[in-house]
Amino acid sequence: MSKLIVNGGKRLSGRLKLQGAKNSVLPVLAATILCNNACEIHNCPSLSDVETSLKILSHLGALCTKEEDVVTVNPENIDSFEIPDSLMREMRSSIVFLGAILGRMKRAVISSPGGCELGPRPIDLHLLSLEKLGAIIREDHGFLYCEAPNGLKGTEINLSFPSVGATENIILAAATAEGKTVIHNAAKEPEVSDLADFLNSAGAKICGSGSDTIEIHGVKQLHGVNHTIIPDRIAAATYMAAAAITGGEIELENVMPSHLISVLSVFKEAGCTVLVDGKKISLRAASQLSRVPTVRTIVYPGFPTDAGPILIAMLSHAKGTSVFVENIFENRYKYTEELKRLGAKIKTEGKVAVIEGVEKFSAANCECTDLRGGAALVIAALAAEGETKISKIEHILRGYDDIAGNLRKLGADIKVV
Ligand code: UD1
Secondary structure (H helix, E strand, O other), rough: OOOOEEOOOOOOEEEEEEOOOOHHHHHOOOOOOOOOEEHHHHHOOOEEEEHHHHHHHHOOOEEEEEEOOEEEEOOOOOOEEEEHHHHHHHHHHOOOOHHHHHHOOOOEEOOOOOOOOEEEEHHHHHHHHHHHOEEEEEEEEEEEEEEEOOOEOOEEEEEEOOOHHHHHHEEEEEHHHHEEEEEEEOOOHHHHHHHHHHHOOOEEEEEOEEEOEEEEEOOOEEEEEEEEEEOOOHHHHHHHHHHHHHEEEEEEEOHHHHHHHHHHHHHHHEEEEEEEEOOOEEOOOOOEOOOOEEEOOOOOOOHHHHHHHHHHHOOOEEEEEEEEOOOOOOOOOOOOHHHHOOOEEEEEEEEEEEEEEEOOOEEEEOOOOOHHHHHHHHHHHEEEEEEEEEOOOOHHHOOOHHHHHHHOOOEEEEOOO
């Protein structure tokens, strides 16, 4: 089992090119299933979740290659409609393959993704929506058997919550369905728009992505396409917090600043100087970070739930007390127990976390409980005196492309052992 060893206390400084977005590349890889010839995906990060997605595509019959940050998927010979249980368990977001497999094969068998480290993550909205499009779904002994014997047919869908994954699954299923589908109360996250952009360049007719009403006019078939994945806004927040907590500075290249407005305002409130220049963001830390007004996680364009742990780690080292309210996931604060080992003072109750800034962190052994919680530990460890050992880093490797190498480029003393 790999561990991260961090010798904290080094001021970070330098420039980084940001990775492509994990939450974009996974649905885009699923979307290649709907195309009838090869697709080339650029700016594809090297992540274990990407490897799992490629294993799923290969299992279905696609030919996949990855060279540097370019993934090629040739889906011509896809002939299977089942995702093995072992691959479903590796990655909860493999649920997004359901809409694409149903769209192409008119049937799909997957195991139910179940709960995860952030608490219960139901898929009722995914299933109800696919049923509205004409799928017949049966759950049996942890497996989902889905069929659309008469094909999928366009319809109106009102989501009771603007779920990112459900919106993506509907778009995937509706892209080649018969007729028009309208999604009301759709998710507006940039990763949903990236998926729609990929599909539109492949010949789909999707409009309104980025707004809460998305219209999909089903087309008969989609062709292969070259597509570049958008930058990862959560990785951007992570590297900025790493620089800020060490009193350092960073210039990030290949960023989409408009995707980060709610996050940048928290960095500014904490006293950092943030400058935006086209696709670059530079951040210079305050000599002393300060508390911020209450932060509430909410759907895009509000403050993203995935950036919560990262900013909570940073604010644990600020002057004064900050409050976070987590409105998206029920059980997102597990990692705070591990942050406390490094000296953080955080109290949580239900949705609320009260973060009392401390002057010093000190090294400790700690364990990742989930992807972004793991990133929070890395950020705190960079500011802790002494050697911190972080275990269960497989969580971190799901979402960060060479986090240790990138932080070393900025001057951190960090290695994977
Ligand atoms: C995606 C992101 C994840 C991010 C989240 C919120 C990917 C791979 N993951 O996850 O990193 O934290 O968006 O921005 O893109 N819900 C239901 N029923 C459903 C679906 C969701 O009740 O059928 C609830 C969930 O329990 C949760 C909320 O809706 O409380 C948000 O979930 P959703 O937007 O679907 O997140 P994901 O797509 O799972």
